[in-house]
Amino acid sequence: METMRNLSFLVTTLTIAMSISTTLSQSSVQNFLNCLSHSHVSEIIHTPNNNSFSTILNMKIRNKKFKTPTTPKPQAIITVKDGNHVQTTIKCAKSNNIQIRIRSGGHDYEGFSYVSDVPFVIVDTLHLNSVDVNLQEETAWVGSGATLGKIYYTISKKNNSLAFPSGVCFTLGAGGHFSGGGYGNLMRKFGLSIDNIIDATIVDVNGNILDRKSMGEDLFWAIRGGGGASFGVILSWKLKLVQVTPQVTVFNVKRNVSDGATDVVYKWQLIAPKLHKDLFIRAQPNVVQIEQGGKKTVQVSFIGQFLGSVEKLLPLVSESFPELGLKKSECISMPWLNSTLFWYDLPIGTPLETLLDTPKDPQPTYLKFKSDYVKKPIPKEAIETIWKKMIEGESLYMQWNPYGGRMEEILSSETPFPHRAGNLFLIQYINTWVEDSPEAIDRHVNFSRSFYELMTPYVSNSPREAFLNYRDADIGANRPSNVTKIDIARTYGKKFFKGNFEKLVSVKAKVDPDNFFRYEQSIPTRS
Template sequence: MENLSPLPFVLLIFLLLNVTASVAAPTAESVYTSFLRCLTNNTKSQDHVSDIVFAQTNSTFSSVLQAYIRNARFNTTSTPKPLLIVTPFEESDVQGAVICAKSIGIQLKIRSGGHDFEGISYVSDQPFIIIDMFQFRNITVDVQNEVAVVQAGATLGEVYYRIWEKSKVHGFPAGVCPTVGVGGHLSGGGYGNMLRKHGLSVDNIVDAKIVDVKGRILDKKGMGEDLFWAIRGGGGASFGVILSFTVKLVQVPKVVTVYRVVKSLDKNENTTEFVLQWQQVAPHTDDRLFMRLLLQPVSSKVVKGQKTIRATVIALFLGGADEVVTLMGKEFPTLGLNKENCTEMSWIDSVLWWANFDNTTKPDALLDRNVNSASFLKRKSDYVQKPISKEGLEGIWKKMVEVGKTGFVFNPYGGKMSEVSSDATPFPHRAGNLFKIQYSVNWEEPGIELENNFTRQARMLYSYMTPFVSRNPRSAFLNYRDLDIGTNSFGNNSYEEGAVYGVKYFNDNFDRLVKIKTAVDPENFFRNEQSIPTHTGLNTTGASKSGASELSHFSLYWKLMVKVGGLLLLELFI
């Protein structure tokens, strides 16, 4: 190899230093100043702009950020923080926030309730701002027409309470946790203990309002059938900012019945036979009955120092106790249900019961948002299409005890779920699925070693379950967000990477979602770690084609310079 002069190398380093200096990331203060100026010019209520934009230097920034962090894993000093938090009061505030975030080329994260299991709505590895919809909580109930207009920042508890205020014989099929936000829950599918009778939340949405990438407010007519289809199960955050949904109320009886039955493997209570029979009954019984099955590894009360498996059925029946006791006596004898196990109550009281409130709790407890409350958790999901055999269950019991703390939640399908076609909404998991599995582990203490241990437990159990669950693809539920199943790399808009997780969440509906995304947001402004990609790949940082800001390109430029520099250096020494 011939001798090389050091001059080209020095010039290359000088070039890299100058380029990277020219695209240095702006300060949080400069972003705040630019954004505030822009928002003042792009909202109808300029007088309150400074009250809804929180910079990192604001004394209340941390409390606003932490209020709706529902997974403590993402509430640490090392967790990346937004440069700004915007808490809109009015629709024009949301429009302005979209326009301004796009104009300065910064990623926009959208948060309604903060229950996304991987913190996607409030964490990013690139500069970002949060638009937090918690002040968008108006709910208008029209009992006569059996509809309600619900803003995206309302919680499910607030929805249930406002319906109950107007009618004692109406409800809405959605989740059992009252602090979940409407925007993410409904746009991702939304399910609860009435899904076998009334389907998913998305099956009961009749209209919506969204702010699109151009800052326009669109309703169902304005957005068109394709986009309206996409935001009912495809995740609203890939397509815009959901402002509200108009939902169809469902009728509920004046009296419903709840019950809880517990079996333990170490007490010779035929627990394995109990779970076998649950699989045969729960997805096929009267569609007014929803029986959730919890499976947990617990300390044995029979043999000290050993673990056993506890199986718990938690049920809602849309009818009286006598009827469900008779039904279970015929269909599910190992349940051993009698009237003493059952409690009759109003539908709103069943909402409180399912949320683990005390029996004396009044419905207005559902209005408590319970902010700044979070445990450490990891969740994963699967779908089961064939009953698990006795031998299979016995192997699972051993694995659960071996793994440690991770448990299962089995949610039965059937009923209405089997009647709706798999492409009626982006949510595809309909006929053919017996039940959905949630893998669930919680812990109370912080620390990376504990987090690694418990998340590893969940992954080990998930791996063990491979032979028992759906395949080609191994399906997953979008609202049980799980980054383990694939992500789209930073700054990327890869269809190939998006398909890895997208096909698991949406099966055959994924490609239609990609086509809609490409049509309505071709520059991929609305993006996150598991968003719907576009096919264009054009200007994927989300900034406008003309005058894209240095902020959004900083990390990409740096990676490009490093790559180019590396190639040049390699060429110099060959």
């Protein structure tokens, strides 16, 4: 009887506590909205009561996992249009203990930029999308919400010999992509995006709008590869543009395992990082069906780009990589801007204006992505084992992106992004599917994890390195997100940043000592 009374008392207490917590939460949210409504921000607030709310929220959700009725929704989406809007939002969120998530392109594989397990609002930068090119300086100021497609198009239309080294997916938003590194097919020639960024503007936790001079070199260092969302809301970036040839040459050569693809891949590991800086060749293993009966094999696409003509490319490949068997008929010359559509796997002749298309509400798929760095060639026997494992799955494929060139020349401490010299290539593991059943979701996620486990002997270790922009909660995450434990942060932080993690923590402690800007894999303060 006494036990029953104690149990009843405990349940009642918990119910009251939860009710009080919910009431306080709702009160904080209402106070936050009232705070915003008394300012000029009111016209760009979208709450669940607005017809626009679902459209804006879903516009950039690409992982179907985060498009379910049970997915936590923001209390509001603030589609900021200028620095004043951001300042007001930060002030009102701080005073009411509301968490902020910052979204630009929405290509966050784990949804950290638009999902949280505590009351939160989204600051969406889609309207901060200006691209202002200065031809005399060969620079451009771009807003955090500008897509790579708009950036590429605007730069090239001003001068088709100017470009910017950045990602292949042109619907990426500049804000998150740049602050995590900015990885693309010009990196062997020019490095990452962050290696070509010379200024930025950010709204800090105190509501100050800072540029490189006023924020100081430590914070400017941190936001170029350390993830901007740990330190503030980045409004814009100043890019130092690069010179490219009027025409580039691209190709996509496919080789099946039965045609000797394993030997070609093995040789690719040895030479791809040592090729001329002007040549970038990605190896992309994929499972294909070769017979009506359903027999599957692995096909490897060798997708390349050369800053120059076919006539210069062919002798270079013939001498260094004859195993590829590249033919003139497999090569296509085009302006650099057109090549950005080729890399997105769009048909030749696709209008360049496609780069300007506003991302629509996508039809999302479920996805699980992971990453690895390879420092020693994977033996042929192991490659064969990898192919067999791929065929066991249903939809996993990989992108192997070569290092070398400019990436070898930049010190690992120059930016927070530490994965420089000593790497042969970066692997991105890509698994997407459409089935909704819990069994299918578990099957695919578990296969991704087992495949990652299989790769353990062939990739970096102590730590097993990972790329910040290829979000993967499996390597460590703080949950709930309003409690940041430094030992957990150190687990993922060492994989993302290696020896740069402690400096990032020091910068964080200086600019955001109360850890207002946080998410599941953010940089912590020391306490």
